[in-house]
Each structure stands twice: as structure tokens, then as C-alpha cells.
Amino acid sequence: MEDLTLEQALGELEQVITQLDAGDLDLNQVLALYERGQWLARRCQQQLDEAELRIEQLAGNG
Amino acid sequence: MFGESYSVSEITAHIKERLDSDPTIQDLWVRGEILNWSQPRSGHCYFTIKDAGAAIRAVMWRFAADHLSFVPQDGQAVLAHGKVSVYAPQGSYQLYVDALQPAGRGALYAQFEAVKERLAAEGLFETSRKRPLVPFPTTVGVVTSATGAALRDILHVLGRRWPIVQVVLAPTLVQGEQAPSQIVAALELLYGRDDIDLIIVARGGGSIEDLWAFNDEQVARTLARSPVPTISGVGHETDVTIADFCADVRAPTPSAAAEVAVPDQAQVRESLSGIQKTLTESALAYLHQKAQRLGDLQQRLDKLSPELRVVRHRQQVDELASALQRLGERSIQARRERLVGLVGRLAGLDPNATLARGYAIVHKQGRIVQSADQLSVGDELDIRVARGAFRADVTSVEEAR
Numbered sequence: 333m334e335d336l337t338l339e340q341a342l343g344e345l346e347q348v349i350t351q352l353d354a355g356d357l358d359l360n361q362v363l364a365l366y367e368r369g370q371w372l373a374r375r376c377q378q379q380l381d382e383a384e385l386r387i388e389q390l391a392g393n394g
Numbered sequence: 395m396f397g398e399s400y401s402v403s404e405i406t407a408h409i410k411e412r413l414d415s416d417p418t419i420q421d422l423w424v425r426g427e428i429l430n431w432s433q434p435r436s437g438h439c440y441f442t443i444k445d446a447g448a449a450i451r452a453v454m455w456r457f458a459a460d461h462l463s464f465v466p467q468d469g470q471a472v473l474a475h476g477k478v479s480v481y482a483p484q485g486s487y488q489l490y491v492d493a494l495q496p497a498g499r500g501a502l503y504a505q506f507e508a509v510k511e512r513l514a515a516e517g518l519f520e521t522s523r524k525r526p527l528v529p530f531p532t533t534v535g536v537v538t539s540a541t542g543a544a545l546r547d548i549l550h551v552l553g554r555r556w557p558i559v560q561v562v563l564a565p566t567l568v569q570g571e572q573a574p575s576q577i578v579a580a581l582e583l584l585y586g587r588d589d590i591d592l593i594i595v596a597r598g599g600g601s602i603e604d605l606w607a608f609n610d611e612q613v614a615r616t617l618a619r620s621p622v623p624t625i626s627g628v629g630h631e632t633d634v635t636i637a638d639f640c641a642d643v644r645a646p647t648p649s650a651a652a653e654v655a656v657p658d659q660a661q662v663r664e665s666l667s668g669i670q671k672t673l674t675e676s677a678l679a680y681l682h683q684k685a686q687r688l689g690d691l692q693q694r695l696d697k698l699s700p701e702l703r704v705v706r707h708r709q710q711v712d713e714l715a716s717a718l719q720r721l722g723e724r725s726i727q728a729r730r731e732r733l734v735g736l737v738g739r740l741a742g743l744d745p746n747a748t749l750a751r752g753y754a755i756v757h758k759q760g761r762i763v764q765s766a767d768q769l770s771v772g773d774e775l776d777i778r779v780a781r782g783a784f785r786a787d788v789t790s791v792e793e794a795r
Contacts, residue, residue, distance in 0.1 A: 342687060342691065345695070352698040353694075359700065359703060362700045366695070366699060369695045370695065373691065373695060376684075377688060377692075380685050384678065384681050391674040
């Protein structure tokens with residue numbers, strides 16, 4: 333997996349959306365961007381889930 | 395024969411100078427008994443102080459005598475403070491007394507006051523000199539007796555409140571004549587280390603004489619120049635020593651000194667768990683904020699899904715396909731019609747119809763005979779007519795022209 337921080341991933345996701353929003357792309361580009369966007373979103377979600385789990389575990393051990 | 399000679403005044407002046415330049419006798423306490431006390435009208439007091447082996451003449455000027463808190467009497471044991479100098483007119487040395495106290499407790503008290511005043515005048519007790527204690531000391535130096543109850547109390551309190559603290563004991567006598575120099579040495583020992591965060595100077599309760607080492611001027615001065623914060627815990631709550639004034643913090647007892655030296659683990663644990671809770675909360679709040687941002691982005695992204703576009707494209711494709719199909723069907727129809735025409739025309743060309751009109755088809759050995767040249771007499775011919783077929787032999791051949 334790519335080594336992306338949450339911030340980076342969120343930032344890139346925003347860029348992807350801006351690009352998609354702008355239109356004037358061909359379908360292949362749109363598909364590639366969309367796929368990347370969903371991948372980024374999943375990855376962010378995963379990172380957030382993991383972070384939350386860790387925080388809860390750490391807090392629980394206190 | 396005669397060397398250089400001095401006048402009496404010259405040699406007396408020389409002796410006086412020698413005495414006056416000796417710091418030991420410029421500021422000292424002398425103890426002994428009063429002899430020949432006299433206070434003429436002038437208000438100045440003249441007397442002798444003696445002990446079993448010696449006597450010294452003494453004078454106390456009126457301004458000092460005015461501060462006397464008792465009436466001195468011959469035979470009374472006293473402690474006199476002052477300096478020794480020469481009284482030239484009589485060729486004698488004498489003690490110029492600026493303070494006189496009855497010996498015993500009173501004298502001790504006077505000595506206490508004198509040291510205290512002197513050190514206070516030097517600013518050693520100034521509040522501005524007091525340093526704050528280290529909130530979480532790692533290593534505490536303790537100056538006290540290795541065998542006393544004070545050490546036991548200190549270790550007990552430290553162990554209860556902050557068990558992870560390291561204790562470096564600098565053992566010393568805490569009473570008796572050797573005590574002050576030992577306390578000074580013990581302090582110096584700790585000053586020489588670089589791992590000490592805090593020093594406790596302590597001694598359990600006792601009489602004022604027992605605690606006297608902690609009123610020693612050298613002890614006080616040494617304590618005052620400690621490189622690290624100091625706590626004094628000497629005697630009981632009511633006891634106050636010079637060391638108490640010099641230390642950064644005065645604790646009433648050794649146990650109390652240990653109490654202020656280290657934090658209480660129970661409190662630290664409690665505040666720590668509060669901090670931990672806050673930490674967790676703010677970490678989760680951070681996550682929450684990020685999750686919200688992500689949620690927004692996810693929504694926007696979903697709205698931008700290429701699905702609609704694909705659907706639209708599919709529709710286009712469908713339309714094009716059906717147009718194509720229509721075109722195809724139309725051209726097939728045209729061909730079909732053409733075919734029917736051709737079939738009709740073909741039907742007109744059917745040999746059977748010709749046969750029906752009375753013609754015959756002649757085959758020789760499977761081949762249609764179109765010319766008499768192909769035939770010889772005796773050949774077998776297969777002849778097909780509209781209904782049925784028969785075989786015939788060639789009996790004669792007529793050449794074509």
C-alpha cells in the first residue's frame with residue numbers, strides 16, 4: 333500500500349473531486365479518477381477506524 | 395652592638411596592628427566568669443573575664459552596655475562577643491565587648507541572634523534567594539544521621555509518596571562538637587555530585603543544645619550556597635534554627651521535609667488519569683473532525699460517480715445499435731425482395747417446364763448430349779421426359795452440318 337498520511341489522502345481526495353467536478357474529461361480519465369477517489373476514501377476510512385480503535389484500546393488500558 | 399631600636403609607641407603600634415589584622419580575634423565569642431565588674435558614671439563598663447587558667451581585661455562602651463538584658467555580677471559565667479585589641483596607654487591587650495550574655499541558654503540564644511543578624515544583614519535569608527523546589531525530583535540528597543529516627547521517617551514518607559525517588563544519604567553526626575564540620579562536609583559531598591535535584595537537611599527533635607549544630611554559622615553559610623534547592627527539617631515544629639532561615643524551604647520536621655520534597659503519587663495518578671482522559675477526548679475529537687471531512691468528500695465523490703455518464707453512454711450505444719439494426723433489417727429486406735425476383739426468374743428457367751412441353755433431355759454416361767458428334771452407333775442413352783425416363787440405343791447418327 334502507498335505510504336500516505338491521512339492528511340495527504342484527504343488532500344488528494346479533494347483534488348480528485350475538484351478535477352471530476354470540472355468535467356471536460358474523457359470516460360477513461362473519469363473512471364481512473366473516480367476509482368482513485370474511492371480508493372482514497374476507503375483508505376482514509378480505514379486509517380480513521382484504525383486510529384479510533386487504537387485510541388480506545390490505549391485509553392482502555394489506562 | 396645595638397640594632398635598630400623602636401620607641402614604646404612604635405612597638406605598641408606594631409603589636410596593635412598585628413592583633414587588629416588577625417580576623418579570628420576581630421570577631422569572636424569568649425566565655426568565662428566575670429571578675430571586678432565596674433561601671434563608673436561614664437556608663438562604660440570595665441571588667442575581667444577569667445577561667446581556671448587565664449584572664450583577659452574587658453571593656454564595654456556605654457552604647458553596648460545600654461543594651462544589656464541583665465545585670466552582670468562577679469563570678470557570673472558569661473559569653474562576651476567582641477574583638478581583641480591593644481590599649482596602648484597601659485600596654486595591655488583587652489577585649490572590646492559589644493555584646494554580653496549570661497552563659498547557658500541565654501548565651502546560646504544571644505549567639506543565635508548574633509549569627510542570625512549577621513547572616514540576615516548579608517542577605518542570606520532574603521526571600522528573593524529562595525528557589526522553588528523541583529516538582530518531580532529524581533534524586534534527593536539527605537544530610538542527617540545514618541542511625542537516627544529522622545532518616546527512618548524521611549525514607550518512610552518518601553517511600554509512601556514517591557517510591558521511585560533515589561535517595562543519596564550523606565551521613566553526618568547531628569549533634570556535638572564535630573557535628574557542624576561534618577554537616578558542612580556532608581553538604582559539600584552532595585554539592586560535588588551532579589545527580590542531586592534537592593537536598594534535605596534533617597534532624598529529629600531534641601533540646602536546643604542538641605540542635606545547636608544547625609545554628610552554626612558555617613553550616614548556615616554552606617547551606618545558603620547550595621547549588622540545588624534545600625529543605626530543612628530540624629527538630630519539632632516549635633524549633634527554629636539558622637539552617638531553617640538559609641534553606642529554600644523550612645519544614646517543621648524531618649517527615650514534613652520529606653512531604654514537601656516529593657509529589658504524592660496518589661495525587662499525581664489522579665491528575666494523570668484526568669490528563670489521559672482529556673488526551674483521549676481530544677484525540678477522538680480530532681478523528682471525528684477528520685471523519686466529518688472525509689464524509690463530506692465521500693458524498694461529493696459519490697455524486698460525481700461516472701455511473702450516470704455510463705448510463706448515458708449506454709443509451710447512446712443502444713440507440714446507435716437499434717439504428718444500425720434498422721438499417722441492417724432494411725437492407726436485408728431489400729435483398730430478400732431481390733431474391734424473390736431472382737427466384738421467380740429462376741423458376742422460368744426450370745428445365746422441367748420445358749420437358750412438360752414435350753422436350754426430352756438426353757444423357758450419355760451422365761452427360762447431357764447437345765450434339766450428334768458426341769454419339770456413335772450402339773451408344774446407350776438415358777432419356778428423361780416430363781414424366782419418367784427410359785433407356786435407348788443409338789441406331790444411326792446423322793452428322794450435324
